[in-house]
Each structure stands twice: as C-alpha cells, then as structure tokens.
Amino acid sequence: MAFEGLSERLQETMKKITGKGKVSEADVKEMTREVRLALLEADVNYKVVKDLIKRIKERAVGQEVMESLTPGQQVIKVVRDELTELMGGEQSKIAVANKPPTVIMMVGLQGAGKTTTTGKLANHLRKNSNRNPLLVAADVYRPAAVDQLETLGEQLDLPVYSKGTVANPVDIANEAIEKAKAEHHDYVIIDTAGRLHVDEDLMDELQQVKTNMNPDEIFLVVDSMTGQDAVNVAESFDSQLDISGVILTKLDxxxxxxxxxxxxxxxxxxxxxxxxxxxxxxxxxxxPDRMASRILGMGDVFSLIEKAESEVDEKKAKEMQNKMKSASFTFEDFLEQMEQVKNMGPLDELVNMMPGANKMKGMKNMQVDDKQLSHIEAIIQSMTKKERVEPSIINASRKKRIAQGSGTSVAQVNRLLKQFEEMKKMMKQMTSSKKGKKGGMNLPFM
Amino acid sequence: MSFFKKLKDKVSKQTEEVTDKFKDGLSKTRDSFTTKVNDLVARYRQVDEEFFEELEEILISADVGVNTVMEFIEELEMEVKRRNIKDTEEVKEVISEKLVEIYYGDDDESLEALNIQEGDLTVILVVGVNGVGKTTSIGKLAYQLQQEGKSVVMAAGDTFRAGAIDQLDIWGQRAGVNVIKHSEGADPAAVTYDGIQAAKSRGADVLLCDTAGRLQNKVNLMKELSKVHKVIEREIPDAPHETLLVLDATTGQNALSQAKTFKEATDVSGIVLTKLDGTARGGIVLAIRNELNIPVKYVGLGEQITDLQPFNAHQFVYGLFGDLMTRVENDEDDSDDKNN
Structure with a gap:
C-alpha cells in the first residue's frame, strides 16, 4: 500500500544527499521528514514521533559519515539506533514467586487475544520452563469465553479452573489459587474479560482482582494493529494496574x-x-531490534547498514577507493571486491536490500545472481596476471582460451569485458565529480 | 443557510434517541477532537504554517491516516487562500465542512442501508481479522433483524477458534434465532452450504454467515474465504447480498490494508466499525471512505445488544463535531439552541 512508496521515497532522498563527508542540517531535515511520515504511517503515536524526531535531529547533525555508509544511510543508522534504544533490550523472562504459585494476570481490550494468549503462555511455561500451570477462566462476560479457555485446556492437555459465568471474578481467582496450592501447580494464569480502558466499573473490578491476588505479573495484551489510541490504552491500564509487561498479538x-x-x-x-x-x-x-526495523519499514536498509558495518574491511575499502579515483582498477581488484561482497551474504539478497541499486547506470545489464557471479569469477581466474591488469591486450585467441579455461563462451567473456569497461568509466565519473570528498562509492555494487 | 444549520436540520428530523446514542457513544472521540481543535484555534491568531502542522497532528492522532490527512490539509490550505481567511475562528468552519465532505463523498444515503431482498432470502457474509467482533456483531444484528419481524438463520462458519461455535450458539439463544453448526474443525464452506439449505427450506428472510477471523496476509486463509464466498454465489445468484467487513475502530493504518485485501477476496460491500465507544478514534472511517470508497453500514457504540447502530453519516458527523458546530452557530445566531 502507501508504504511501499515511502521506502522508495526514502531511498530517493538518501540518493540525493549521497557523497558528502559530513551530515548537514539540511540533509537531516529532509531525511527526518520522510522518517516522520514512515513512523506515523506505522501507527507510532504522533507525540512519540515528535520527541523521537527531535532527538534524531540533535544526534545526526554534524556526524562524521562512516566509511562504508552514505550520509543518507548514516541518518537512517541514527534512526535505527534511537529506535532500538527506545525499544529496550530483550526481556522475555517471567517472574517466579518466592512461594508458589506464581500468579499471572492477563488484561486488555476486547479482541486483543487474551484468551488465546493465556493458552499460549501456559504452553510456553510448560514447554520451555517445565512448569505446571493452571489456567483460570475469569472472563464471565463474553459469551463462551469460558468454553474457549476450556477447549484450549483440552487441546494443550492442561487443567482449567472455571466456575461458569455467574461467579464473581475475584472469587474465581481466589478459589483457583487454593486449588493450585492443593494440587501443586507452580503457575496460575488468570484470563480476565476484555474491557475498554475508559469503563470505570470494569477497571475497578480488575483492581479488586489485583488487590486480592497480588499477582507477580500483570500482562497487558495488545493487538499489534492498534492505532494512535494504543498510547491511551497502555497509559490507563498501566496507571490503574501498574502492569509488569506487554504481550503483542497478531504480529504475524x-x-x-x-x-x-x-x-x-x-x-x-x-x-x-x-x-x-x-x-x-x-x-x-x-x-526489540527487529521491531525497530519493521516499524520503519526499512528492514532492508537496516540490515545493509549492519552488514556494511561488520563485513567491509575499512582499510581495503580505502585502498579500493584510491584505485577507483586513479582509474587503476583492475580485474584483480574486481575479484577481491567480489569476495567481499559475497561475504555479505547471497547476492540476490544483497541486491534486494538495495532498491534502486539495479537502476544504476552500467549495473542494469549485469544481472547478478550467484551462479552468474561464479561464472565471472571463473572467467577472471582463467586470465593471466597480465590480462587482469591490462585487459586491453585480450585479443580473440586469448578470449577463446579464457572461455575454454573457465567453461564459458566467448560471448560471455566479451560481455564481462564490456561491463568492466563501463564500470570503470562510471567509477571515474563518480569519483571525479566528488573530488576531494570522503565517502561516496566504496563498492561497485552500491 | 450556513453549512452547520443544514446539517443540524437533517439531524433534528431523526429521533432524539438515536442522536443521543451517537453523541454518547462518540463522546470520547468528540471531546478530545473538539477540545483540541478549539484549543488550537484559541492559541493561534493567525492561520500560518504552524497552525496547519498542528491541525495535521490532531487529525493523525484520530487515526485519519497520513495520506488522507495530507490531502485534506492541502485542500484546506487552498480553500483558506481562496476565501482569503486570516482569522483562525473562521477557519474552523472550513475544517468541519471539508471533513464532512470526505465523510459524505458522493455517497447517497441509500448506500448506508443493508441490501435486504424483500420477500426473498438475503445472505449476509461477515468477514474480518481476528478479534474485531465478528461473532458479537452477528449476534446483535440477528437480534435486531428478528425484532424487526424477520426470520433469521445463522451459520456458525468459524470452525477454527475454540469456543466460537458456542459463542454464536449463546447469541442464537438470546436472539431466538436458529444456528446451523458443524463441529470444530469442519469445513467452513460446508457449514455455509448447510446454512443456505436450511435457510431456504425454512423460508427464512435473512441468513447471517459467520467466518473465522483471519489476518489478511495469510494467503491460504483468504483463499478459504473466497471459497465460502463462491459457495454462496453458486447456490444463490446475486448472493451474498452483503459482505460485511468488521473493523475494530482502535485499529490504525492496517485497517486500510484489511479493507483492501478482504475486498479483493470477497468483494466487501460494507463495513461494520466496532468498539467506537472508547477514546479518540473514528478517523479511520475517513481514510477508508477516502481511499477505498467502501461505505460504513453499522457502528458499534457499546456493549448492549442495541448498541450496534446503522451508520448514518449525518449522525456520525454531528456526534463527532457537534460541539464545534454549536459554537460557530452561536456566533452566527444567538437565538439558537445552546444545549446541543
């Protein structure tokens, strides 16, 4: 939908501000406008977006551009870092009470997926922590909610405590805990009825259950598709119940x-x-880190940044750049670069990560799939050292030899030679237009 | 006559009870929205870029959707320029007017009513993602149709979620409506087929078909839904007469993706917007109308069986912007009723 266009737009903006040594304020302004839209489209609350953009601006302006990134990517990196920071680290631990049973309360709006999640959580506890949970059907309002939990219990072969729909949720929870103690269940998971956070009576009821049970965990179950209102929902559930964590549903x-x-x-x-x-x-x-890229809809660019950070040998990249500038780039260097690129992962994946990369001049004819790449490798390896440095000496008989040696055809050798010339020309253009400036092109594939 | 007066005249012809229901149900939305707009107008003397930026935020916070908001702001800016409006108070009316324009579109009101086949069987298929309130909406709808004197049959096509069949069964008992069901895990198309046969042989007026909730990006599940749709089509030409997509009003931008994908799979003819009685929202209706042109047919304004209300754009807009309008009206004509 609208979003695909956004990732594209961001790419466009990134391209525009390529090839500078430092990130300027204007660059950041242009980038953050797109980022802001991306975040709003992703349903991030507008207030949160406002704060975030402010911090990103402060952090990004004046930064040195990393060797392996363009200024546009550099700004995106700041965005990613901020988002990841805000999302916090991974925390999937569940509390353990000093004295069993540990009581977990599930709360949330209608239709968020509390009952299903109650079942899933119980299954998780049993499977991963070898626990013996008791499920409690305290949703006495929605028709058949009790049946639903009982059915889930049957499917999972886990006990469910229920008292039909006429009992009071506080009583049900109390009795369930007695039963858990008697039958040595170490976890009790209470499924409560869905309610609007503005429904005072029902929120009071939850507070009563909380005061009575003193639960070790209160999980707010939230539909991941929730819009701007997520803030209000989370705020009011948290202020009234002091939740201990959140479970996000329907993230598939x-x-x-x-x-x-x-x-x-x-x-x-x-x-x-x-x-x-x-x-x-x-x-x-x-x-949290995966969520950060998902929200921005730029997982591709994110992972590219990560890969560029970790894989490309900075020194080699610099050497390569000098070679490009002086146009002394040879097939030897090409081979070396191909190795580096291959280290970054399967090539088609890599190209997919760079929307727009295949739109570049000279790159268009070069359909990069891994198989073709190994052909190219074979062709280069079948050249003599001299041929690799000085491709102009490759005449018809040399071509024939190279083709035979690499198991390809003369046409393929010709194509590579032509592409290589085009690439060299392109590099010369690019580097000469940005004389004296750092950054820019490091890889022929970018 | 001013725009607000026209709207008010239309509304006053409708029963007060219904208007109140809309006003109550939407009070949270209305309060936050109008407070914000009024606050905005009070703070800015001049209509400048910052003013528009803040207005943009207000609309986005109501889940209106970035695209629709951008379009709206652009149009508004042009309109303000055209009419040479400088005062923020004046711009208020233009804001409401433009918003209402998006709500109404080129729709006429007959689109908002259910397509009921008088004297023949009407088949209504209900679809949507998980947890939006499909089964509840069907239950309420069945009750209301039954109250209107129609004979109703429900088909329990959600054979996947634990307890879904029981849930519809309970609604059936409450509404006094027959439920056609198979066991859990049965083929939903088969249940629907049986539902059609039962409805035909009983000479029922309306058949309501429940389906399991599914996320729109699950290709196989969407295919399953298309199959259900096809079975209905094959058994009764022109059916289903309505395919209602149930949307949760708290849903953000994903509602658009839902509407689009479900429309492709089942040719959605209308929307039931549920859970509209919480806090700031309802803006998604604007986005859906604007971008997909699917009419909203029902809105859920509360948990009571009668709180599922036929959608009416006049009522909705009045409920949403009532306070805003009253103030402008009072400025125009002090003799007007101030209690609105």
Whole structure:
C-alpha cells in the first residue's frame, strides 16, 4: 500500500544527499521528514514521533559519515539506533514467586487475544520452563469465553479452573489459587474479560482482582494493529494496574506495529512476548531490534547498514577507493571486491536490500545472481596476471582460451569485458565529480 | 443557510434517541477532537504554517491516516487562500465542512442501508481479522433483524477458534434465532452450504454467515474465504447480498490494508466499525471512505445488544463535531439552541 512508496521515497532522498563527508542540517531535515511520515504511517503515536524526531535531529547533525555508509544511510543508522534504544533490550523472562504459585494476570481490550494468549503462555511455561500451570477462566462476560479457555485446556492437555459465568471474578481467582496450592501447580494464569480502558466499573473490578491476588505479573495484551489510541490504552491500564509487561498479538499480520513503540515509550514497560500465529506454540520472545526495523519499514536498509558495518574491511575499502579515483582498477581488484561482497551474504539478497541499486547506470545489464557471479569469477581466474591488469591486450585467441579455461563462451567473456569497461568509466565519473570528498562509492555494487 | 444549520436540520428530523446514542457513544472521540481543535484555534491568531502542522497532528492522532490527512490539509490550505481567511475562528468552519465532505463523498444515503431482498432470502457474509467482533456483531444484528419481524438463520462458519461455535450458539439463544453448526474443525464452506439449505427450506428472510477471523496476509486463509464466498454465489445468484467487513475502530493504518485485501477476496460491500465507544478514534472511517470508497453500514457504540447502530453519516458527523458546530452557530445566531 502507501508504504511501499515511502521506502522508495526514502531511498530517493538518501540518493540525493549521497557523497558528502559530513551530515548537514539540511540533509537531516529532509531525511527526518520522510522518517516522520514512515513512523506515523506505522501507527507510532504522533507525540512519540515528535520527541523521537527531535532527538534524531540533535544526534545526526554534524556526524562524521562512516566509511562504508552514505550520509543518507548514516541518518537512517541514527534512526535505527534511537529506535532500538527506545525499544529496550530483550526481556522475555517471567517472574517466579518466592512461594508458589506464581500468579499471572492477563488484561486488555476486547479482541486483543487474551484468551488465546493465556493458552499460549501456559504452553510456553510448560514447554520451555517445565512448569505446571493452571489456567483460570475469569472472563464471565463474553459469551463462551469460558468454553474457549476450556477447549484450549483440552487441546494443550492442561487443567482449567472455571466456575461458569455467574461467579464473581475475584472469587474465581481466589478459589483457583487454593486449588493450585492443593494440587501443586507452580503457575496460575488468570484470563480476565476484555474491557475498554475508559469503563470505570470494569477497571475497578480488575483492581479488586489485583488487590486480592497480588499477582507477580500483570500482562497487558495488545493487538499489534492498534492505532494512535494504543498510547491511551497502555497509559490507563498501566496507571490503574501498574502492569509488569506487554504481550503483542497478531504480529504475524502485515501491520508495521508502531503501537509497540508507543506503548514502550509511554509506559516504559517491557514488551515480553509476541503472538506470531494462530497455533498454540506460536508465542515468541519479543525482539526489540527487529521491531525497530519493521516499524520503519526499512528492514532492508537496516540490515545493509549492519552488514556494511561488520563485513567491509575499512582499510581495503580505502585502498579500493584510491584505485577507483586513479582509474587503476583492475580485474584483480574486481575479484577481491567480489569476495567481499559475497561475504555479505547471497547476492540476490544483497541486491534486494538495495532498491534502486539495479537502476544504476552500467549495473542494469549485469544481472547478478550467484551462479552468474561464479561464472565471472571463473572467467577472471582463467586470465593471466597480465590480462587482469591490462585487459586491453585480450585479443580473440586469448578470449577463446579464457572461455575454454573457465567453461564459458566467448560471448560471455566479451560481455564481462564490456561491463568492466563501463564500470570503470562510471567509477571515474563518480569519483571525479566528488573530488576531494570522503565517502561516496566504496563498492561497485552500491 | 450556513453549512452547520443544514446539517443540524437533517439531524433534528431523526429521533432524539438515536442522536443521543451517537453523541454518547462518540463522546470520547468528540471531546478530545473538539477540545483540541478549539484549543488550537484559541492559541493561534493567525492561520500560518504552524497552525496547519498542528491541525495535521490532531487529525493523525484520530487515526485519519497520513495520506488522507495530507490531502485534506492541502485542500484546506487552498480553500483558506481562496476565501482569503486570516482569522483562525473562521477557519474552523472550513475544517468541519471539508471533513464532512470526505465523510459524505458522493455517497447517497441509500448506500448506508443493508441490501435486504424483500420477500426473498438475503445472505449476509461477515468477514474480518481476528478479534474485531465478528461473532458479537452477528449476534446483535440477528437480534435486531428478528425484532424487526424477520426470520433469521445463522451459520456458525468459524470452525477454527475454540469456543466460537458456542459463542454464536449463546447469541442464537438470546436472539431466538436458529444456528446451523458443524463441529470444530469442519469445513467452513460446508457449514455455509448447510446454512443456505436450511435457510431456504425454512423460508427464512435473512441468513447471517459467520467466518473465522483471519489476518489478511495469510494467503491460504483468504483463499478459504473466497471459497465460502463462491459457495454462496453458486447456490444463490446475486448472493451474498452483503459482505460485511468488521473493523475494530482502535485499529490504525492496517485497517486500510484489511479493507483492501478482504475486498479483493470477497468483494466487501460494507463495513461494520466496532468498539467506537472508547477514546479518540473514528478517523479511520475517513481514510477508508477516502481511499477505498467502501461505505460504513453499522457502528458499534457499546456493549448492549442495541448498541450496534446503522451508520448514518449525518449522525456520525454531528456526534463527532457537534460541539464545534454549536459554537460557530452561536456566533452566527444567538437565538439558537445552546444545549446541543
């Protein structure tokens, strides 16, 4: 939808401000405008976005551009760092009470997925921590909510405590804990009825359950598709119940999930788990870093930045750049660069990460798939050292020899030679137009 | 006659009870929205760039959606320039007028009513993602149709979620409506087929078909839904007469993606917007109308069985911007009723 265009737009902006040594204020302004839109489209609360953009601006202006990044990417890196910081570290631990049973209370709006998540959480506790949980059906309002939890209990082969729909949730919870003690369950998970955070009577009821049970964990279950209102929901549940963590549901959908960021930033409470599917084992620890890239819709660019940070040998890159400038770039260097690029991962994946890369002049004809790359490698390796440095000496008979040696055809050798010349020309153009400036092109593929 | 007066005249023809329901249900939305707009107008003397920027934020915070907001602001800026408006008080009316324009679109009100086949079986298919309130909406709808004297049958097509069949069954008992069901895990298309046969043989007026909630990016589940749709089409030409997409009003921008994908799979003819009685929201209706042109047919304004209300754009806008309008009206004509 609208979003695909946004990632593209960001790419466009990034391209415009390529090739500078320092990130200027104007660069940042242009970038942050796009980032702001991206965040708002992702349902991040507008207040949260405002604060975030302010911090990004402060941090990004005047930064030195990393060797392996363009200024545009540098700004995105700051954005990523800020988002990741805001999302916090991974925290999927569940409290353990000094004296069992540990009591967990599940709260949230209607339809967030509390009952299903209750089942999933119980399954998680049993499977990963070898616990013996008791499920408690305290949603006495929604028709068949008790049946639903009982069915889940049957599917999971876990006990469910229920008293039908006429009992009071506080009584149900009390009795369930007695039963848990008697039958040695170490965890009690209470499924409560969904309610609007503005419904005072029902929020009071939750408070009563809380005061009575003194739960070790209160998990707010939130639909990851929630819009701007996520802030209000999280704020009021947290202020009234002091929740201990958040579980994000339906994250297997195609939502950007900006709600996660909003909730995290207004409550400061960790997001512990994420519902990743309809099956009962599809509850996963929440990965804040992944969420950061998902929200911005730029996972591609993010991972590229990460890979560029870690894989490209800075010194070699510098050497290479000098060679490009002096146009003394040879097939030897080309081979070396191909190795580096290959270290970054499968090539098609890499190219996919760079929307726009294949739009570049001279790159268009070069369809990069890994197989073709190994052909290129073979061709270069079949050249003599002299041929690699001085391709102009390659005449028809040399071409024939190279083709035979590499198991390719003369046409393929010709194509490579032509592409290489084009590439050299392109490099010369690029480097001469940015004389004396750092950064810019480091890899022929970028 | 001013724009507000026209709107008010239309509304006053409708029963007060319904208007009140809309006003109550939307009080949270209205309060926060109008407070914000009024606050904005009070703080700015001049209509300048900052003013528009803040207005943009207000709209975005109501989940209106970035695209729609940008379009709206652009149009508003042009309108303000055209009319040469400098005073922020004056711009208030233009804001409401433009918003209402988006709400109404080129729609006429008949689009908002359910497409009921008088004297023949009407099939209504209900679809949506998980947890939006499909089963509840069907239950409420069944009750209301039954109250109107129609004979209703429900088909329990959500054979996936634990307890969904029981849930519809309970609604069936409450509404006094027959529920056609198979066991959990059965083929939803088969349940729907049986529902159609039962409704036909009983000479029912309306068949309501429930389906399991599914996220729109699950290709196989969407195919399953298309199959259900096809089964209905095959059994009764022109059916389903309505395919209602249930949307949770708290949903953000993903609602657009939902509407789009479900429309592709099942040719959605209308929207049921649920849980509209919470806090600031409802803006998504604007975005959906603006970008996908699917009419809203019902809104959920509370938990009561009667709180599922046929959507009416006049009512909705009045409920949403009522206070804002009253003030402008009072400026125009002090003899007007101030209690609105």
């Amino acid at each position: 959908g195609d939502t950007r999930g900006g709600a996660a960021l909003s909730i995290r930033s207004v409550t400061g409470k960790p997001i512990k788990f994420a519902g990743m599917g309809e099956k009962l084992d599809q509850l996963e620890p929440f990965h």
